Amino acid sequence: MYWESYTHDKMKRIVFDALEQNLDYRDKPVLGLPASYLDTEVFYQDAPFLKDAPFLSALIANPNHIGCHTLSESEEAFRGTHKIEKELIGLCAQQIFEGGEGEFDGYVASGGTEANIQAMWILKNYYVTEFKAKANEIAVVYSEDAHYSMPKGAALLSLNKVVTKVDEHTREITKESVIEGIENAKKKGIKYFIVIMNMSTTMFGSVDDIDEITGWLDELNTEYKVHIDGAFGGYIYPFATDKSRYTFQNEKIQSFTLDGHKMLQSPYGTGLYLTRKGFMEYALTEEANYVKGKDYTLIGSRSGANAIAVWMIMRTYGSDGWKSKIRQLLNKTSRVCDSLRDRGIAFFRNPDMNIITIRAAHIPKKLAEKYLLVPDSHDNPKWYKIVVMDHVTQGLIDKFLLDLDGKLH
Ligand SMILES: *Cc1c(COP(=O)(O)O)cnc(C)c1O
Numbered sequence: 001m002y003w004e005s006y007t008h009d010k011m012k013r014i015v016f017d018a019l020e021q022n023l024d025y026r027d028k029p030v031l032g033l034p035a036s037y038l039d040t041e042v043f044y045q046d047a048p049f050l051k052d053a054p055f056l057s058a059l060i061a062n063p064n065h066i067g068c069h070t071l072s073e074s075e076e077a078f079r080g081t082h083k084i085e086k087e088l089i090g091l092c093a094q095q096i097f098e099g100g101e102g103e104f105d106g107y108v109a110s111g112g113t114e115a116n117i118q119a120m121w122i123l124k125n126y127y128v129t130e131f132k133a134k135a136n137e138i139a140v141v142y143s144e145d146a147h148y149s150m151p152k153g154a155a156l157l158s159l160n161k162v163v164t165k166v167d168e169h170t171r172e173i174t175k176e177s178v179i180e181g182i183e184n185a186k187k188k189g190i191k192y193f194i195v196i197m198n199m200s201t202t203m204f205g206s207v208d209d210i211d212e213i214t215g216w217l218d219e220l221n222t223e224y225k226v227h228i229d230g231a232f233g234g235y236i237y238p239f240a241t242d243k244s245r246y247t248f249q250n251e252k253i254q255s256f257t258l259d260g261h262k263m264l265q266s267p268y269g270t271g272l273y274l275t276r277k278g279f280m281e282y283a284l285t286e287e288a289n290y291v292k293g294k295d296y297t298l299i300g301s302r303s304g305a306n307a308i309a310v311w312m313i314m315r316t317y318g319s320d321g322w323k324s325k326i327r328q329l330l331n332k333t334s335r336v337c338d339s340l341r342d343r344g345i346a347f348f349r350n351p352d353m354n355i356i357t358i359r360a361a362h363i364p365k366k367l368a369e370k371y372l373l374v375p376d377s378h379d380n381p382k383w384y385k386i387v388v389m390d391h392v393t394q395g396l397i398d399k400f401l402l403d404l405d406g407k408l409h
Pocket residue numbers: 110111112113114116147149200201202229230231232233259262271
């Protein structure tokens with residue numbers, strides 16, 4: 001994994017060049033586009049700081065990134081910033097997920113939810129097109145710890161659901177529940193499976209064992225495709241371990257979801273969907289005639305500034321910088337775990353992730369409220385999680401531990 005870190009000056013040059021290549025509503029005779037720069041009363045373009053602020057300048061220029069720019073010729077008007085998005089998709093597919101050059105498509109989605117639904121939509125259409133499958137012959141398979149975008153997507157796409165169980169302590173998917181779930185589904189006439197695996201769940205930071213689970217599915221002679229939900233873990237897990245099986249080198253994997261607006265701290269609206277080439281086409285909307293290059297995405301119009309924000313953060317750190325940031329966060333997380341262990345408090349933690357999920361029995365409700373610990377369920381909490389993010393300082397952790405001691409004794 002390697003990508004270079006750029007200076008602010010270099011990024012500024014690249015972004016301003018890209019904006020220059022985009023259409024400028026002031027210079028060109030633009031009569032046909034239902035778009036313009038941001039409202040000038042509110043977002044005035046002569047603010048002096050803008051010349052040093054590539055992201056804000058992009059926000060104000062307001063390029064539309066509608067469509068998929070790794071795939072087809074796209075709207076000339078915004079070709080400069082489209083190229084930055086294409087580079088971003090390449091960085092993620094090749095450097096984070098070890099794919100080959102030009103072997104992947106993808107786009108910046110509104111978030112992890114959209115990227116997961118895009119994945120299910122594409123795989124549904126793959127089965128419908130290639131196997132003449134009917135919607136009721138297809139199921140989405142995911143664990144009870146998976147994100148709620150799975151049932152949301154299954155409902156939207158009229159797909160069946162197979163929800164597998166996890167072990168209460170290890171949070172690992174159980175073999176019995178996979179076998180039982182798949183066999184029952186087959187008895188009901190379901191033939192095709194869209195399997196979602198977690199490259200970190202939201203609540204526990206647990207990562208599904210992909211080799212084990214695909215092994216079980218193969219034993220059952222199942223027709224399936226695997227999508228990886230890395231909305232939470234995508235910018236953490238691959239940087240924490242050298243032996244990840246979650247890469248495009250793993251032929252079982254079809255596509256990934258990543259979220260910039262979680263760990264990467266980019267603005268909301270920065271999910272990423274990445275897929276092997278040859279699959280984006282299953283989401284083609286033929287009727288998108290007014291969009292040059294047509295549309296292969298769920299969303300339609302979207303802000304090009306979002307792609308630039310993610311690209312700028314990745315380029316500011318470079319791969320080495322990002323790895324060392326993640327290493328520091330994980331060390332800080334381990335220190336909290338040590339303190340909890342000293343106090344005999346039961347918790348779950350994946351050593352390659354920055355989430356600590358504590359048994360609710362150890363946490364008085366007041367303490368959870370004071371520190372905004374997130375419960376697994378607001379109605380009947382069994383667990384509370386701590387996410388060790390950038391703003392979680394050692395001082396804050398110490399205060400929490402002091403309060404915890406005060407409450408416990
Ligand atoms: C946050 C999250 C999502 C959904 O992402 P949004 O960006 O909120 O739509 C999906 N999956 C996992 C594992 C997540 O943590």
